[in-house]
Structure formats: structure tokens, C-alpha cells
Amino acid sequence: MNKLINTLKPAGLVIVYCSALFSYSALADIAVIANTNSASSSLSIKDVKKIFLGKNTSMTPVDQPDGNATRNVFYQKAAKKNESQMKAYWSKMIFSGKAIPPETSANDASVITWVTNNKNGIGYIDSASVDDSVKILLTIK
Amino acid sequence: MSLSSTKILIATAVTYLAITPLIAQAENWSDKLVISGFASADYHKTDEPLPFNGEAGKGHDDQGSFAGTRLGINFNATINDKFKFASQLFATKEEDNYATKVDWAFGTLKLTDSLNLRAGKLKFPVGLVNEYIDVGYAYPWMHAPTSFYSEAGPNLNGPQVTREAYSGASLLWTVELGDWETEFDLFVGEVNLEGTDVRKLMGLVVNLNLDEEIFIELATYDGNMQNVVLEGAVSGGSMWENMLFIMQGNMQGADHSVDSFGVKYDSNNILFMYELANVTMGQLTAMEATSWYTTLGYQMGEFMPHVTFENYEQGDGSGAFDDDQDIVTLGLRWDYVSNVAIKFEVAQIKLNQGNGMFGYEGNPEDDTINMFGIGIDTVF
Numbered sequence: 001m002n003k004l005i006n007t008l009k010p011a012g013l014v015i016v017y018c019s020a021l022f023s024y025s026a027l028a029d030i031a032v033i034a035n036t037n038s039a040s041s042s043l044s045i046k047d048v049k050k051i052f053l054g055k056n057t058s059m060t061p062v063d064q065p066d067g068n069a070t071r072n073v074f075y076q077k078a079a080k081k082n083e084s085q086m087k088a089y090w091s092k093m094i095f096s097g098k099a100i101p102p103e104t105s106a107n108d109a110s111v112i113t114w115v116t117n118n119k120n121g122i123g124y125i126d127s128a129s130v131d132d133s134v135k136i137l138l139t140i141k
Numbered sequence: 142m143s144l145s146s147t148k149i150l151i152a153t154a155v156t157y158l159a160i161t162p163l164i165a166q167a168e169n170w171s172d173k174l175v176i177s178g179f180a181s182a183d184y185h186k187t188d189e190p191l192p193f194n195g196e197a198g199k200g201h202d203d204q205g206s207f208a209g210t211r212l213g214i215n216f217n218a219t220i221n222d223k224f225k226f227a228s229q230l231f232a233t234k235e236e237d238n239y240a241t242k243v244d245w246a247f248g249t250l251k252l253t254d255s256l257n258l259r260a261g262k263l264k265f266p267v268g269l270v271n272e273y274i275d276v277g278y279a280y281p282w283m284h285a286p287t288s289f290y291s292e293a294g295p296n297l298n299g300p301q302v303t304r305e306a307y308s309g310a311s312l313l314w315t316v317e318l319g320d321w322e323t324e325f326d327l328f329v330g331e332v333n334l335e336g337t338d339v340r341k342l343m344g345l346v347v348n349l350n351l352d353e354e355i356f357i358e359l360a361t362y363d364g365n366m367q368n369v370v371l372e373g374a375v376s377g378g379s380m381w382e383n384m385l386f387i388m389q390g391n392m393q394g395a396d397h398s399v400d401s402f403g404v405k406y407d408s409n410n411i412l413f414m415y416e417l418a419n420v421t422m423g424q425l426t427a428m429e430a431t432s433w434y435t436t437l438g439y440q441m442g443e444f445m446p447h448v449t450f451e452n453y454e455q456g457d458g459s460g461a462f463d464d465d466q467d468i469v470t471l472g473l474r475w476d477y478v479s480n481v482a483i484k485f486e487v488a489q490i491k492l493n494q495g496n497g498m499f500g501y502e503g504n505p506e507d508d509t510i511n512m513f514g515i516g517i518d519t520v521f
Binding site for chain 2: 046049053055057066067079080081082083084085087088089091092094095096097098100
């Protein structure tokens with residue numbers, strides 16, 4: 001046992017060292033958008049996080065598709081979780097019967113369409129894609 | 142009919158009466174049904190002929206074993222704003238067959254924005270990962286640490302910290318305490334352990350969650366052992382079989398109690414987990430147990446190397462039931478493609494006292510046993 005523990009100690013140092021090699025790089029701003037008739041005028045990033053993690057059901061979220069770059073950046077910034085960590089999170093929620101993930105929409109344009117058709121809807125898109133048909137609740141830089 | 146059974150029946154009836162009008166109002170409910178699934182294929186091999194964590198054909202031994210391979214299909218139906226129903230079918234490898242069962246099935250009635258009533262067959266809420274313990278994709282290990290999460294086998298060796306599922310009702314109250322999202326789960330019901338019952342089950346689990354990054358769980362529950370299955374030998378068997386018979390007899394009517402603590406940090410690519418539990422069984426010191434484990438992992442892109450230390454002690458100084466087992470596991474999770482994770486593990490099991498989770502069909506050849514495993518997990 002002691003031999004194995006001694007073997008594992010250097011492995012821990014390697015893990016800490018490697019953290020410097022995987023720093024997160026910033027991408028484009030992300031706009032969290034809602035229907036123009038939404039009762040909300042702004043949200044904190046914490047509120048947004050809760051809505052998209054199924055912890056707050058006051059609004060109905062729509063997600064970008066799996067593997068989408070905007071989606072990955074959104075969850076990295078809002079929830080500090082990468083794609084596989086988010087999949088693990090939803091696995092926990094689904095298979096314990098507590099919540100199901102948001103509906104997904106194909107791209108920024110379809111998210112805008114979805115939000116304009118759902119009074120209580122909320123989505124996120126690349127800030128460059130925002131138009132007058134929706135209102136911005138939060139810009140994540 | 143026992144008092145606990147009556148309570149469950151009343152709770153179920155009240156829930157049914159409450160939800161019937163809601164179901165009737167539901168329109169196109171089939172559009173709101175989400176079907177999901179998970180599967181894990183695991184292979185383990187040890188350097189010990191006796192099976193670890195299970196009987197022959199179910200545990201891991203030197204012949205290699207796919208025990209632990211499992212499949213689940215999950216149904217989540219949102220009937221309306223007030224009611225949803227979820228159920229899970231589960232199959233696991235047992236010798237050459239895959240036994241299928243309804244793992245859990247319960248309805249959730251939203252009483253207020255922060256208060257939910259659940260009733261049916263629910264996953265046992267004690268333990269940080271117990272509610273999704275079969276979903277290998279949801280955690281770094283091939284299976285949750287056996288020193289904490291395995292149920293005791295027929296020979297009573299192994300922890301009795303948590304259970305698979307219970308039939309009953311649960312009141313979930315969520316409240317914000319400063320920055321902490323706090324969930325109180327008050328549950329009542331009963332558990333069936335392949336014949337043996339844990340009746341008059343009542344427990345409270347408090348979960349504190351800081352931004353999905355730090356989790357703290359405090360849990361306690363009590364139950365009463367009934368219809369204890371006697372699998373030992375009243376006479377004419379080995380010394381162990383005779384003692385097992387006496388112990389199982391003494392467990393009849395005993396109050397079973399567990400207190401546990403858990404903490405998890407999962408952020409900035411670091412995963413840290415620690416859980417500790419104390420188990421008592423009436424005045425039976427031979428069944429008193431302490432279990433703990435700790436895990437440290439680091440996410441590096443699609444790889445997560447991790448290390449786990451675990452310990453399980455039971456019946457200190459009680460002779461035949463005195464067990465003290467350490468396990469250290471070095472593992473690697475590789476998110477190979479979307480929704481698929483491949484896992485590798487090497488573990489060393491150290492028996493400080495007794496046979497640990499190798500049972501009593503014989504004695505292990507050595508007090509240090511090595512094990513390796515490879516597995517694949519998927520969700521769909």
C-alpha cells in the first residue's frame with residue numbers, strides 16, 4: 001500500500017502542473033435574449049445560470065445544439081463547466097428524475113425565432129446576431 | 142398492514158387524488174415525454190480467486206468479470222406546470238442473464254415554487270451520487286466507491302450506508318440561504334432488501350449547493366429491520382454459518398440508523414469529493430460500521446485522471462464480523478466522443494482485518510489484492 005501511495009504522489013504534482021497548460025481563452029460576447037414582451041428587463045449571470053440548469057423555472061430556456069461553439073462558451077462562462085461536464089450534469093438531473101434539459105434550436109436565427117414566439121422564452125446567441133425582435137437581458141463578455 | 146405501509150398508502154392515495162384532475166387537463170402529454178437512456182459495459186479482473194463485492198458469478202475475481210454491466214431507460218413526462226412523472230427501467234448483468242426491473246417510478250407534485258411532494262418508488266437520497274449511482278457517465282469512476290455505496294451482501298459483509306430505492310413519499314423544500322441553494326428532503330417509507338425489510342423508514346437529507354460548484358450533504362435516517370432473511374445455518378454448518386444465523390436472528394426488530402456527511406467541489410477543472418458515514422444496528426456492535434472515501438480528479442481537456450482512497454470498517458473487536466478494508470484506486474476517464482466515456486482503473490485492496498468485501502466462502506490468498514478494470518459509459 002505504501003509503495004502505491006508513494007507512486008501516486010508524483011501523479012498529483014503532474015495534475016497540478018498541467019493546469020497551467022489548459023487555460024481558458026476568451027471568445028465573442030454572448031447576448032442572453034428574451035421576448036420583447038417579457039416581464040424581465042435584466043438578469044444576473046447567476047439567474048441565467050439557474051434558468052439554464054433547470055433550477056429556476058420562471059422562464060423557459062432554449063439551448064443551442066450540441067457541439068455548438070456559442071453553447072460551449074456560454075456554459076463555460078455562466079456555469080464554469082465544459083461540454084462533457086455539462087453532459088454529466090444533465091445525466092445526473094435526467095436519471096434522478098429531477099429535471100430535463102432545455103429544448104434545443106439549430107442556430108442563432110432559430111433561437112431568435114423561438115424566443116419571439118415564446119413570451120416567457122429565454123435564449124443566448126452571439127451578440128453580433130442580435131436584432132430588434134428580441135431584447136437583451138444580459139451580455140456575457 | 143404495518144403503520145408505515147398505511148402511511149405510504151395514504152400518501153399515495155392523496156397524491157393520486159391531487160393529480161387526477163391535472164392529468165385530465167393535460168393536452169398532448171405524449172409530446173412532453175422525454176425518453177433517455179444510459180449504458181455501461183465494465184470489465185474487472187483481480188488476482189484473487191474469491192469474488193470481490195458479490196457472490197460467485199456476480200463479483201470480480203481472477204477469471205475476469207463483466208459484473209456491473211448495466212443498461213437503463215428513463216422516461217420523464219411533464220404533464221403540466223404542476224405535475225411530472227418519471228420512471229426508469231434498469232437491467233444489470235447477473236451471471237448470464239440481465240435481470241430487468243423498474244428501478245424507480247414516482248410522481249412530483251409542485252405545491253409551491255419551493256415545495257415539491259414526491260411519491261412512489263424513489264431512489265434513496267443518501268449519498269452524493271446515490272440518486273444516479275448506475276449512470277457511470279455522470280461520474281469519473283467505473284462505479285461509485287464500494288466502501289460507501291455497496292449494499293451489504295447476504296453474508297452481511299459490506300457497508301449498509303445507503304440503499305437502492307425506497308417506496309414512500311418525499312417532501313422537498315428548496316430555500317436560498319445567502320448564496321447557498323439549500324434543499325431539505327424529508328422522506329418516509331420502506332425498503333425491501335431481497336426479502337428483508339427496513340420498515341418505519343424516516344430520514345432527512347440537507348443539501349447545500351453553492352453555484353453548482355460546492356456541494357455539502359448532511360443526512361440521517363432510521364429504520365427498523367423486519368422479516369430478516371436467515372441464510373446462515375442453525376446447526377451443522379461451519380462456525381461462520383452458525384454465527385451468521387445468530388446475527389441475522391438478532392437483527393430482527395433492530396433499529397437501523399445512519400448518519401452521513403459529504404462534500405464535493407466541482408469547478409475550474411478540479412473535482413474533489415469526500416463522504417463519511419456511521420452505521421448502527423440496534424445494540425449489535427458487530428454491525429456498527431464506518432465508511433469513507435475521498436476522490437481528487439483534474440479535468441485536462443477530454444481526460445480526467447483521478448485518485449480515490451476509501452475505507453470500510455465494521456464490528457471493531459467483534460471477531461468474525463470484524464472487517465477493516467482499504468482501497469486505493471487510480472483511474473482515468475476519457476471523453477472519447479460526445480456522450481461516450483472510456484474508463485481505466487487500477488486498484489489495490491488491502492485487508493487490514495477480516496475478509497472485507499470478499500465474503501466468507503473462504504479466505505483470500507493474500508491480504509493485498511490488485512484489481513484492474515476497463516469500461517465504457519454512454520448516455521443517449
